[in-house]
Amino acid sequence: MGVVRMQKEAGDRPVTGSGMDQVVETRKLSAKVKAAIGGAVVLVAALLFWWFAPSGSSQTVGADHVTVSSVTRGTFDDFIPLRARVTPLLTVYIDAVEGGRVEKMLVEDGATVAQGQPIAVLSNAELQLSTLARQTEVEQQINNMRSQELSLAQTRLSNERAVLAAETVYDKARRQYEREKPLAAKGFVSTRQFADTEADYELSQRNLAALKRSQATDARLQTSQLSQQQAAAQSMQSGLAIARANLDALQLRAPVAGQLSGFSVQVGQSLQRGERVGQIDSPGRNKLIAGVDEFYLGRVQLQQKASLDFGGKQYAARVTKIYPQVQNGQFQVDLQFLGAEPANIQRGQTMQARLTLGDPTPALLVPNGAFYNETGGNWIFVVTPDGKSAVKRNVRLGRRNAEYIEVLEGLEPGEKVLTSPYTGYTDKTRLDLSK
Template identity: 75%
Template sequence: MSVLKLNRPKEPDAGAAVSGSGMDRVVERRTMPTRYKIAAGVAVAALLVAAFLWFAPRGGSQTIEASRLTVSEVRNGRFDDYLPLRARVTPLLTVYIDAVEGGRVEKMLVEDGATVSEGQPIALLSNAELQLSTLARQTEVEQQINNMRSQELALSQTRLGNERAVLEAELAVQRSRRQYEREKPLAERGFVSGRQFADTEDEYRYQTRRLAVLRRSQSTDERLQAGQLSQQQQAAQSMQSGLAIARANLDALQLRAPVAGQLSGFSVQVGQSLRRGERVGQIDSPGRNKLIAGVDEFYLGRVRLQQKASVEMSGRRYDARVTKIYPQVQNGQFEVDLQFTGDEPRDIQRGQSLQARLVLGDSAAARLIPNGAFYSETGGAWVFVVAADGRSAVKRQVRLGRRNSDVIEVLEGLDPGEHVITSPYTGFADKERLDLQTQ
């Protein structure tokens, strides 16, 4: 601000010439001191900073439109402890068919999808190399068996020869003993010379010792022959088993159904070459199915064998139970097998998906909030609670328990009648307070 001071002009002297210059006035301009200007600038800047801090959003809060949020009420109710599952229908029993021996497909005896009986031929293969090797193996085995039979015959003849020699030795002993007994009293009376009686006595002792030696030899031969015969019999049995396996491999060129059921995945063609052990199809048990369902790894410790389950189909409920648990976790899930405990749904097809419920526990009264996407972001540790006037929401620590597809059990931190935000917390999960705008 400037202050102007007007100076009055001096009165002209008398008698002086009058001119127009006497009418002009000098105007003096005054300005505010510099220190006042600086103080005023500082005051204005302080006011601007205060206004910015007052109207700017706080770091721990965020303004958001209420229409973007889902607000739910805490209420008392009954909690049904179940887990919804999406199950896939698979055969209860599946037996795979592999080509035991490789070969060329010569003939197809049944088509894919046909119902077969146990042992029914389904395809015929050919393998010239296998057939020739089996015939050579059979010839070799038969030759070895004939050789063993010849050895058995030789051993039998040796046994008979030993028995014959023992019999002859026993007869010689009996004769020499009778001669010795006949001449002994005569020699004592002098009717037989001493030399002749000595020869008779020596002959009797010789025949007796000879018989003992033959008997020992026969016993030893019998023991050795018994061991040889046993080994030959075992070798013959082993050869026969090997020959049976070779014949079975040759017979395996005719593919047969291992069990009765429905043939599937059987897509071989005439002229196709199959490798040894190659899978050619499978047989599914007819009219008997099971369900395979993926379960979130969060429930790995709560799923048990024989737990009850149910399937809803065509307005009817079918009971089932858990028969197998696969503990391997892949992509955050593990699998379980469900088997029907009663009648199966009609017209269910392999690969069909069904909605199932796995019962984890008994129903009980509880404090509940609706299940929402917020749980995946908070883990059930906290929620945003809406104020009574509906204009704000504050983060609050809570403790949540069991949950199903519809509701979550509240253990601590919330009272019936309070309202919480159950929609996703994306974009404001790090805030402590929300200001809700309503249109």
């Protein structure tokens, strides 16, 4: 094979592709286009966030964190459970009427005492001296009043004697006047003598009338004065009796019969006036004190029946007193046993009771739950048919007991509702239930 060598001409240049290249001018986006693109991206992001973000009126809740209950038809037993405390039916407190030093203890705490039985002896020298001084003063005043009564009696007797003497003088003057009057008319008695007789008669008559008026006035005043003195004497005697009673109060006595408790004073101890030293409980008679939720304040009435189970037996009781003062969301009621009391119950012991508020009635029921505390029975979360969410619905609930709440409006049998606490959900209208 032959190789043909080609001669390069002197004027020839090396062959390159530079003659084929073209310069392309770069075009940049304008500021308006960039702003429009950025705005579109922000708008799309906001729409995506609004679509996928949870609503402010809804919240996702784990299905295992809520309690789902069914609405059913049944019989509503109108009762409330009570936790009652045993307390004596009658309690009488013992106070130190007068202060003093404890000299002697006559009984011990827990003893059964009779009415009026001495339980302790106090001493109070100041009280004893003041009582003696008061007694002396009263007796002196009474003696003074008796002296005044004696003086009044003597005055009354003197007045009576003066009236009697005046009546005697008057009778003599009258008889003399009656004898001389016919004789003077016939001239057997001188005119002067008869005039003197007539003057004596008239004077004795006026003197007797004046004495009788004076006696009547004195008698009226003396009667009033004697009544006042007698009233004052009675008042003083009463004051003296009170002073003696205060002195007698240094001996503490049982005001009623029963069991003495809380009696912890010691010999040598100083007690202040009015200080409580113990109490006496009625033996064998007890009552129950129970706290009731303030929701039932308008429904609990006197004489309502209650039942208690104790030692395998059922006992009946009734409401005898209602204390309307509400403390810590409760008010107090007293329950008194009807018939025999349980044996061997102790003061302070607690018992379970059921207070009946009304007769059993057919009703639509929803299980009682903590949701009622947040809603007040005005609304409830109802589970949708697919079970994936619960929607807030206005309802009207009525009576409730420890197990069920009566449904008046807003729910149908078979519907599911949330009965667990609504803490943190009260401002929501929908709850999404996640598995």
